[in-house]
Amino acid sequence: MLRTIDSVHGYTIQATDDELGSVEEVYFDDEQWGVRYLVVETGSWLSSRKVLISPYSVVGINDEDGIIEVSLTREQVKNSPDIDTHQPISRQLEGDYSQYYGYGNYWTGPYLWGAAGHPEYPAADTVGTPPMNQRPEDLAERINDAQQDTHLRSSDKTSGYHILGTDDEIGHVKDFIFDDKDWAVRYLLVDTRNWWPGGKKVLLGTQWIERIDWSDSTVQTKLTREQIKNSPEYDEDIPLDRPYEVQLHEHYGRRTYWD
Structure with a gap:
């Protein structure tokens, strides 16, 4: 789940x-x-x-x-x-x-x-x-x-990190979504409203992250603002199911993690 x-x-x-x-x-x-x-x-x-x-x-x-x-x-x-x-x-x-x-x-x-x-x-x-x-x-x-080395990170301290796309900032980290069977973090929950008034919440797959600057509190990805605007909206009140995940990966043209 x-x-x-x-x-x-x-x-x-x-x-x-x-x-x-x-x-x-x-x-x-x-x-x-x-x-x-x-x-x-x-x-x-x-x-x-x-x-x-x-x-x-x-x-x-x-x-x-x-x-x-x-x-x-x-x-x-x-x-x-x-x-x-x-x-x-x-x-x-x-x-x-x-x-x-x-x-x-x-x-x-x-x-x-x-x-x-x-x-x-x-x-x-x-x-x-x-x-x-x-x-x-x-x-x-x-x-x-x-x-x-150690690579442990705090969920509290990482929440709020700015997400940078190829053209501009696309939001900030609001939460993380993990699978409670294998305890893998699958997505970052991104809130876009700091640059898009009345915007929406979207998911960013951890596999799509290029790098994280821990000193600058930023997450870099190759997505654009336009891609984010057209991406499937994430509703926190609805359980995240596989059909939504398929739609999300198809939108970004990314390979699914379960294949």
């Missing part, structure tokens, strides 16, 4: 024995566009400490009650590595976190979640089996880069 990050803001994280806190924001990586962590405000039971919850532990989302269920206990979370969410999170800290919980390192394999396409422990026959178009030298270079 495709949903906005804002839609899970404030959701309660329910452990196997008690509540852990509520979702404040998410961290995603700017290379593969995967939602890597939910940032959870724990409240009084853990002195308002913020903790990271990985999609590896998510077992279900209950929209009716606003609850995200995880396969963790309060004791596990209490003893987890203390990560300062006000500072950049290094790959070493992520490694310590993954080791503590027994997760895999998503950055060491060819798929979105390392050796698998979903946040689950990989099957034996998929371990070490890269896609056919993944050259060994490219994979080695990517793993080496991942070990030295």
Whole structure:
């Protein structure tokens, strides 16, 4: 199911024995566009400490009650590595976190979640089996880069970034849309009304982004204002379905991510 990050803001994280806190924001990586962590405000039971919850532990989302269920206990979370969410999170800290919980390192394999396409422990026959178009030298270079750097970004801090087209600004980031099965960020939700009075909200596929200037708070794409004006409008009150996605990709002449 495709949903906005804002839609899970404030959701309660329910452990196997008690509540852990509520979702404040998410961290995603700017290379593969995967939602890597939910940032959870724990409240009084853990002195308002913020903790990271990985999609590896998510077992279900209950929209009716606003609850995200995880396969963790309060004791596990209490003893987890203390990560300062006000500072950049290094790959070493992520490694310590993954080791503590027994997760895999998503950055060491060819798929979105390392050796698998979903946040689950990989099957034996998929371990070490890269896609056919993944050259060994490219994979080695990517793993080496991942070990030295971090690419985690805050959804809160990225919201509001200006979207630049080939001819002018086309809007700003209002939200992100991700798939809650593989936790991949599929689209940026763009609000065009800062340059187009009475304009509309549109979706920008993460695959269509040329680059992001994190120091200048801008997102560069090869789309034009005219393309944006004629694109299918996105209605936040209507569930995002595959027919709309097909229409969107056909409008921009882009290959679909599910092919």
